[in-house]
Each structure stands twice: as C-alpha cells, then as structure tokens.
Amino acid sequence: MNSDSDSAASHVSSTPPRIPNPKPFPRSEHKRKSSPKSQPSHPPTPSSGDPPITSLHGVPLKIHRSSSSDHHRSTSFSTLFKSRRPAFDPFDLQSIADPSPPKKPPPPDRVDPSKLHRNWIPSSAPPELPQKRLRFSSEGNFVRLNINGYGRRHSFRNGRKGKKLLRFRKRSGKPRTKSTGENEVEMGCLEEEEEEEESCLGDFQMQERSSGFDLGRIEEAIMAAREDPSEVNLLELLRLVYGHSSFRDGQLEAIQKVVAGESTMLVLPTGAGKSLCYQLPALILPGVTLVVSPLVALMVDQLKHLPSVIPGGLLSSNQTNEEASATLDRLREGKIKVLFVSPERFLNKGFLSVFGSTIISFVAVDEAHCISEWSHNFRPSYLRLRASILRAKLNVKCMLAMTATATSKTLQEIMHALEIPAANLIQTCQIRDNIQLFVISSGNRLKDLLMLMKSSSLVDKQSVIIYCKFQVETDMVTKYLCDNNILAKGYHSSLPARDRNRIQELFCSNKIRVVVATVAFGMGLDKSDVDLVIHYSLPESLEEYVQKTGRAGRDGRLSFCHLLLDDLTYYKLRSLLYSDGVDEYAINKLLCEIFSDGIVQDGHASSLVKESASRKFDMKEEVLLTILTQLELGDVQYLHLLPQLNVTCTLYFHKTSPDLLSKKDILIATIMKKSEIKQGYFVFDIPTVANTVGITPTDLLNKLKNLKFMGEITYDLKDPAFCFTIIKVPDDYCSLTSRITNWLSEVEQCKVQKLDEMFHVATFAAKECPKVDGCFDNMHTPCIQKKILDYFCRDANAPSDDVFTKMGRSSPFLHADIKVFLQSNSHVKFTPRAIARIMHGIPSPSFPSATWSKCHFWERYSQIDFAVVMKAATSELMHFDRKT
Numbered sequence: 001m002n003s004d005s006d007s008a009a010s011h012v013s014s015t016p017p018r019i020p021n022p023k024p025f026p027r028s029e030h031k032r033k034s035s036p037k038s039q040p041s042h043p044p045t046p047s048s049g050d051p052p053i054t055s056l057h058g059v060p061l062k063i064h065r066s067s068s069s070d071h072h073r074s075t076s077f078s079t080l081f082k083s084r085r086p087a088f089d090p091f092d093l094q095s096i097a098d099p100s101p102p103k104k105p106p107p108p109d110r111v112d113p114s115k116l117h118r119n120w121i122p123s124s125a126p127p128e129l130p131q132k133r134l135r136f137s138s139e140g141n142f143v144r145l146n147i148n149g150y151g152r153r154h155s156f157r158n159g160r161k162g163k164k165l166l167r168f169r170k171r172s173g174k175p176r177t178k179s180t181g182e183n184e185v186e187m188g189c190l191e192e193e194e195e196e197e198e199s200c201l202g203d204f205q206m207q208e209r210s211s212g213f214d215l216g217r218i219e220e221a222i223m224a225a226r227e228d229p230s231e232v233n234l235l236e237l238l239r240l241v242y243g244h245s246s247f248r249d250g251q252l253e254a255i256q257k258v259v260a261g262e263s264t265m266l267v268l269p270t271g272a273g274k275s276l277c278y279q280l281p282a283l284i285l286p287g288v289t290l291v292v293s294p295l296v297a298l299m300v301d302q303l304k305h306l307p308s309v310i311p312g313g314l315l316s317s318n319q320t321n322e323e324a325s326a327t328l329d330r331l332r333e334g335k336i337k338v339l340f341v342s343p344e345r346f347l348n349k350g351f352l353s354v355f356g357s358t359i360i361s362f363v364a365v366d367e368a369h370c371i372s373e374w375s376h377n378f379r380p381s382y383l384r385l386r387a388s389i390l391r392a393k394l395n396v397k398c399m400l401a402m403t404a405t406a407t408s409k410t411l412q413e414i415m416h417a418l419e420i421p422a423a424n425l426i427q428t429c430q431i432r433d434n435i436q437l438f439v440i441s442s443g444n445r446l447k448d449l450l451m452l453m454k455s456s457s458l459v460d461k462q463s464v465i466i467y468c469k470f471q472v473e474t475d476m477v478t479k480y481l482c483d484n485n486i487l488a489k490g491y492h493s494s495l496p497a498r499d500r501n502r503i504q505e506l507f508c509s510n511k512i513r514v515v516v517a518t519v520a521f522g523m524g525l526d527k528s529d530v531d532l533v534i535h536y537s538l539p540e541s542l543e544e545y546v547q548k549t550g551r552a553g554r555d556g557r558l559s560f561c562h563l564l565l566d567d568l569t570y571y572k573l574r575s576l577l578y579s580d581g582v583d584e585y586a587i588n589k590l591l592c593e594i595f596s597d598g599i600v601q602d603g604h605a606s607s608l609v610k611e612s613a614s615r616k617f618d619m620k621e622e623v624l625l626t627i628l629t630q631l632e633l634g635d636v637q638y639l640h641l642l643p644q645l646n647v648t649c650t651l652y653f654h655k656t657s658p659d660l661l662s663k664k665d666i667l668i669a670t671i672m673k674k675s676e677i678k679q680g681y682f683v684f685d686i687p688t689v690a691n692t693v694g695i696t697p698t699d700l701l702n703k704l705k706n707l708k709f710m711g712e713i714t715y716d717l718k719d720p721a722f723c724f725t726i727i728k729v730p731d732d733y734c735s736l737t738s739r740i741t742n743w744l745s746e747v748e749q750c751k752v753q754k755l756d757e758m759f760h761v762a763t764f765a766a767k768e769c770p771k772v773d774g775c776f777d778n779m780h781t782p783c784i785q786k787k788i789l790d791y792f793c794r795d796a797n798a799p800s801d802d803v804f805t806k807m808g809r810s811s812p813f814l815h816a817d818i819k820v821f822l823q824s825n826s827h828v829k830f831t832p833r834a835i836a837r838i839m840h841g842i843p844s845p846s847f848p849s850a851t852w853s854k855c856h857f858w859e860r861y862s863q864i865d866f867a868v869v870m871k872a873a874t875s876e877l878m879h880f881d882r883k884t
C-alpha cells in the first residue's frame, strides 16, 4: 500500500515515507536532456557536454572556468534566472483554471527579471509579482548593501553609510584590499564583474524608485537593532522589511534572545510566524545563518518566501553538482545571508570546511522535534544536530530550535541536544483558538464525508483540505467527490512535481476549492484562508492532528476541522506501526557484517548495499540507516558515515584501449586488477578500488568524471549503498546489540502509544463526552483542547498512563491458525516477528506483500495486539516440527 510522507530517512516517523526524490529545481526538458546525471544505458558514448567536475574538500565543483566574469555570470541570480527561465510556464496554470481563451501572454523569457524575487526558485512556481505579495517591494539586490559584513559593495548614489559599512567589515574579520577608499578600490579590482554588477544595481535602483522606498532606512534600522535590539528598533525593522505593524506572541522575545546570542527553544503553533524569528536575527546579525530543514520541498518554499532583502541559498543532497557549486560560490562571495541545508549535509566534511572563516551567526533548526526519537517524527539525520558538534565543527554558539508541536519529553530532549537553557523556552498554546474541532464516529466514511461536504454549514466553505493517509484513498475519495458533483483535486507524492505545483498554486489562488491530499500537501503551504480541514483518516498522533488542523484559519478567522473516526483505520494504522520492528538476532547479524573486518583501518571505506542488506536482515533501508547513525552518534562512536553512493561501476572504454590507458593511469590499472569481466565490460566495487588506491570513494568518482570528460571512458553506476569507515570495533557485541534493540523497541512503543492517545481522544469526544462546558452535537473543541493541553504539558519524567487500547488480547483460533500456516509453508524460515507481520498484513523486505498478501492468513489477526500474535508465533515455532 502506498502511503505518502515527509520523510525518506525516518523509520520512526509516524508520517509515511517521503516524497520519492523530490526535486528542488524541476527543470525544463531541454535542461534535463543535457543533464550530466543522465547516464546512457548501454555502452554510452562520451558526452562533450558534461562539465568537468572535481572536488574541493569533498565538495564537487566545476573546474573549468574561462574567466572570472564567466564565473560571476554563472553564479549571479540574473543568469541563474535566465538559464532556468524556459521551464516556467505561468500561463499554463491560467489555462487550467480559466476555461476562457487565455490572453496572449508575453513570452516567458521576456519577463523582466527585476520584477522577480531574488529568492524565487525558477520553474517550481510562477514568479509572484511584487505588488501581489505582502513582502516589501524592494525586491532585488540588497545584498550589495553589504549587510553580510563582508564581500564587495558599492558606493550608493544616495551616498549613505560609508562609515558604518566599513565598520561591519572590520568586525567580520575579512581581509580588505586597501585601507582607504574601499568601495572604489574594490570595484576597481573587480572590473570584469563591474558590468553585471552595474546592471543589477540599475534594476535595484529602478525598483527602489518604483517602490518609493529608501533602502537606506532599512540599513539604518539594521544597524540600530544590532546595536540595541529594543522593541522599538525591532518594530521599525519589522515594519520596513515585512510591512507588519506588531509582533505576534513569542516573536519579539525569541528575536531578542537570538540577537543577544542566546540559544532559544521556540514552540509556536502552525502559521504563528516562526520564520520571522530566524529571518530578522539573520538580517540583523553579521555573518551567515544556517537553517536546517528536514524536507527539500520545505526548504525551497522557505527560500522562495524569504524577503528579498535577505538573500538566501539552498544546499541539499538532491542537488546537482552545478547547483551545489553555484550556491557555494555565492556563499564564498558573501552573497548569501540565509543558507538552507538538509541535516545530511552535516555528514560532508567538504560542506563543513566550506565555511572557512565565514562567521555563522546562528543555526536555526526548523521542525526541531525531528531531533527527538520521542517525537511523532524522528529523523536519524537530525541526530547530527548536537550543540557540541556544531560548536566543534562550525564554531556555532547560538541555536534556535523551532517547532509547532512537541510534548514536554520531546522538548526536554531537543533542549538537551542543543544545550538550550530551560529559561529560554518560549512556548504559546499549540492549538489556535479560532479553530472549532468536530469528531464524527463513522460507519461509512465516504458517505459521511459527502454528507458533511453537502451540509448547509459547510457547503459555502471556500477552501477545503481533506487529509487521507494513503495515496489510493486519496484517489478514491477524489473520484467519489467528483462523481457526486463536488469538484476536487487529489494530491500525493506520486504525482509529477509539475502537477503538484500546479494544484498547490491553483488552490492558493482559490481556483481549486477542494484538495484531497496525503500529508505531502501542506508542508510549507502558507494559505491563510483555509476554512475547513477534514481528517478522512485518523492522524497517528495528537502532534499530527494539531499540525494538520493548524492548516486552517491561519488568518485568524473562525475555521472548522472535522475528524471521521472509524475503528478499522485505527487497526490498520496500528499494524503499520510494527512494520519497522527488528529482532535482536537480526541486529546482531547486521553488526557482525558491519564490523566483519574486525579491525580498524584508517580511512578504509566499507559499504552496505541497501537493497540486498535490507532483504538479508529483513530490515527497511530507513531502519538500517537509523542503526548506522546510532553507531556513529551514540555514546561511543563506532563508525563514521560517508555520503551514500552507487557502489557498483561498469566501465566502458572509448578513446584509448584499456591496456594503454592503464599504463598511463594508476586508477585504471587498479580498476582492471580489481574488476570482474561481465559481458565484456569491467565491473568493480568502488570502495574496494578506492581503498586500494588510498582515496575516498567520492574522490574516485570525481576522477572517473574527469576521465569521462576527456572522452576516455563512460560508466554506469548501480547498487545504492550506505558507506562508512570503521572508527572502533565493539568490544561486546551482545550488549551493543541489546542496547540498540531496546532503544528501537522503545521508539516503536512510543509511536504505538501516540496513536492510542489520538484514538482515545477522538473516541472520547465521539462517544463518551458528556457534552457539557461547551461541547455539543459533534462539536468538541473544549474537551479535545483540554486533552491536547494535558498531553503536551504532561511531566516529561512522569510514567505514562496506560492508555486504553481497543486491540484484542486473545483469540481462540490464533495458535491453531499459526500451526496451519507453518505447516503449509514448511519450506520457509520464519521468525515470530515475520509471522506476526503476515497475520497483521504488514509487508517487509523479506516477506513482500506481492507474495504474501495472497496467503490465506494475511491480515487475519490485525485486530489482535501485535505482541500477542508474536508471542503465540514464538510458542508455535518452538513446538513446530518441520517434518510433520
């Protein structure tokens, strides 16, 4: 069964698996075709279009640049914008929404770039014209005011700020070219860049004139707030940059703390304005601000919505080398003030070293609950975000952790990891009081949904999101509504990015009224007037419930959230929570494989091919990654994770014969020695060859890329793998195994408990609420809010109550059925967990649903507690005699 998710790397995420390979920069066909990433399938010919790549401290970079002006052009916004421009087709959106013949649009490539937001992500969405947005209209080149405290700058025609700018520069500790007349001297030194720069300045001044805004005032306000972050000074900056007249709850306090360099924990409800709390300090403080975000889509969205006076950039694992190196170039040139990074980036030594002497003013951790395994959405890669690590590697002293939903236990863990003092917790109520909460106990959710949508109180709601758990459900509900004359669009992560963007755009511009979506919809969605959210499926935790209901009423108007409660969904979700569990013996086997060499060899790279390891140990790839991350970041560091790679390489020679080339190149000689010949081609394992030559697998790949660029070779890569180097071999495998097993099972238990609590709250509202104190009919805002408050504020260290569960504790036929199942599959080796999964209808890597869902017992015991089925399976396996 397909489910959507916001996570690729969290087996402990209560949200389903992430959008497969989300593309931060969907590009035009033209560009895609010429992408160096697309490998020819059979023996490919060398492509002269591929740029030569090398690495700087492990960060892939282009090596060939014809001149510094070329270089500048390749990284400037306007060039990036122009090069991606053809992909954008704003009028296509129009044509969908508006059946009347479209007015003839101006050709896309003639759209005036000066009207585009500098943080606009080309081709992912149409450019928003400045006058349509709340943002201040001084879109453009504010970076040239040198608010970063480093980099080049211009003398402005308004002739302001020369002295202050000079002072920033001294503070940032960057070398200067000359001690006097700095602006003129620097511009003189950079003649080749002058032309481009001047034209940008022209755009900038044109915008400045058209907006009638004096940018000097922003700069003055920044200076004033930097020197004295008083409410008055910060309000002035807020007004100038955002046009808002006051701070919302929690914002001022958070901003003041961060500007003062104090690490802060900020818990504000969805849509309450958390972004502002890192954007304003980023603008005020000298240096770069890193914003860590779990999702590429979220980063892209946040980058797009950065006010243009805050130049931003993005680095994620899914970027092409060109995109990453363009961003790094801009970073080095001081053209980035806020850099969005995925947590995986902290794996990469090259990434860490790229900052060099750049000051990082603070690190903002968005969706900070992902740090805690007790949250509803833990991500192993967030384990890297520890104050000690950030301090040691990046000299970062101040952290801002932000989340919309976290229990006391989760908060405690985040604050511990990021060393945030208890006094610096800023928290407001996690659910906004303009949302009315309804629960309907439903025997037939489809019918009830239709009745709801046609009810007189909801029929006029203009903006509706219906959340489903599974993609198939999304499609089915959409069709049902359409068949019943309610126009709706389905949205899930399997839709092409272009369609997803289009639906989101049309929804945001009120051209689609109803979207039926999985959790993939809503990440970073900043639509203020959603007036109805319907949970077609039970959320997996109160955190998820709060987060999704928070999509409604962001404009403060009264909005409505309905939950359709049915027991079958609860059973299904509860079963699925057991799909990540692992047995102690499987972890032991995995550890033996990871440490199979038994010794530590400096810099020696090992790998674990994801698919085969996953099948061999019957563990999902996400679980494997979690265990590896624990081995890196637990109490003892056993290994160091390297970037993930495709490790099997098939080589094709083109210009020079293999023998001749191997005489000239030691790498080719080693490859030939270490290769197997398959169908006449050399096939080798990248880490093995890299270890023999004494380089890292990433460096080896870069060398191959160079040879490819020279036309000597082409190659195919396959077998995605986790790569790592061993730092320490465990002294005691048994205790390490049991520690990891216990930890994973506690995490699993925690997730089950969260679902039980959600179900309990919904069931109470639907069936037990005495309907006093404001609750009536299906409206249960008071009682649900009270329970949510209890849940989030519960003492972190108090033993958790045994939450009521509806799961059956026994069944008269369970043992007999397991016996029959074992007899009819006597040729297969089962573990108790594997049997229990089949009885609950949960697929696993070794027992996929394609094979096992045909079995008579598949899902038969999904209403009996998983632990009970597993216990019965253990007992039957012990007594099972394969010969009978």
Ligand SMILES: Nc1ncnc2c1ncn2[C@@H]1O[C@H](COP(=O)(O)OP(=O)(O)OP(=O)(O)O)[C@@H](O)[C@H]1O
Pocket: 134, 244, 245, 246, 247, 248, 251, 268, 269, 270, 271, 272, 273, 274, 275, 276, 404, 524, 525, 526
């Ligand atoms: N002080 C303010 N006054 C008026 N509007 C504000 C203020 N602060 C933020 N906003 C607006 O509130 C909206 C939501 O802000 P933002 O996206 O930062 O919320 P968020 O808390 O990050 O939400 P989410 O949890 O969904 O990411 C934005 O449109 C923003 O412009």
